[in-house]
Amino acid sequence: MSWIGGEFIINDMKEKTLKEVYSSISSAVRHNADLEEFPYMGTDIMKIKPFHKGKIYDSQEEASKALSESYASWAKEYNVAAAFYDTSAAKETKHIKTLKERLEKEHQKLNDYVKKNDCKNFKAKLITCPKCESKINKKYILRNMCPLCKHDLRSKTVIETTQRYQNNIQKLSDEIHQENLKQKEKLPVRYLVGYCEYIG
Ligand SMILES: [Zn+2]
Numbered sequence: 001m002s003w004i005g006g007e008f009i010i011n012d013m014k015e016k017t018l019k020e021v022y023s024s025i026s027s028a029v030r031h032n033a034d035l036e037e038f039p040y041m042g043t044d045i046m047k048i049k050p051f052h053k054g055k056i057y058d059s060q061e062e063a064s065k066a067l068s069e070s071y072a073s074w075a076k077e078y079n080v081a082a083a084f085y086d087t088s089a090a091k092e093t094k095h096i097k098t099l100k101e102r103l104e105k106e107h108q109k110l111n112d113y114v115k116k117n118d119c120k121n122f123k124a125k126l127i128t129c130p131k132c133e134s135k136i137n138k139k140y141i142l143r144n145m146c147p148l149c150k151h152d153l154r155s156k157t158v159i160e161t162t163q164r165y166q167n168n169i170q171k172l173s174d175e176i177h178q179e180n181l182k183q184k185e186k187l188p189v190r191y192l193v194g195y196c197e198y199i200g
Contacts, residue, residue, distance in 0.1 A: 003076065004032050005196040007064065013081060013191060018048060025079070025195050033199040041200055048193060049074075051082040056189055058181055059087050067194040075196035082194070085187040090180035099179065103172040110165035117158045119144050127153060 008024065010017050022045045029042035051074070057063035063084035067074075074080050090096070119127060119141050126135045131151035140147050144154045152159065180187075 002032075002199050003196050004028060004199050005075065005194070007067070008193040008195075009060070010081070010191045010193055011188075013050070021048065021193055025197060029197045029199055038200040042197075045197060046078050046195070048079040048081050048195075051080040051194075055083065057082055057084040059177065060084050060190070060192060063192040064194075067192065071194075071196075074194070076198075079193065079195040079197075081191040083189050083191055085181065085184055086190045087177060087180040087187060089188050090183045091186075093179065096176060096179050099172055099176045103169065103176065106165060106168045106172060110162070110169065113165060114162060117154065117162075119153050129153060 006028065008021055010021055025045050026042040029045070033041035035041060051063075051067065057066060063082040067080060067082055092100075115121075120138055122138065125138060127138060127141065128135050129146040129149060129151055130153075132146060132149040134146065134148050136147060141153065144152060146153055154162075
């Protein structure tokens with residue numbers, strides 16, 4: 001018993017649009033199924049039903065999260081379409097522009113900091129893991145992790161500073177999202193289709 005699943009974004013729930021989605025899902029199924037054994041696979045796609053009809057999620061991410069959280073309640077029974085506000089269509093106000101610039105800078109700072117403080121830049125060729133005390137050749141260290149005990153080899157300061165940059169990035173992204181949502185009334189509503197189909 002194998003199934004395939006995925007997500008699509010569509011602009012509306014018109015019959016014509018849904019027809020196209022059914023046909024896309026059908027191709028995905030037929031592409032993945034053994035058509036010699038199951039020649040009719042993909043000819044009967046499960047109906048797409050509105051997910052929590054009337055509810056419009058605040059973003060594509062939230063719609064996607066809601067679909068996956070209740071996956072067990074719909075998947076393999078029927079397919080779903082969750083409505084969401086397309087925040088990517090929001091007009092870039094002065095305030096949003098400033099926030100985006102700050103976000104960009106924060107990303108840059110984080111990247112520079114991470115690069116600069118990577119274990120690979122330590123002068124010594126061998127690094128001693130403070131946890132398991134192994135002496136490790138730098139070339140075997142990936143993502144600052146001890147290859148033997150998985151201990152994070154970065155200093156407490158580096159870990160905390162990195163975390164601070166990441167928090168700033170999260171905060172700015174949330175702020176941008178909230179600003180975009182202020183234009184809710186004018187934002188287009190799109191639909192996230194979630195599907196799960198039997199392929200034999
Ligand atoms: Zn170790």
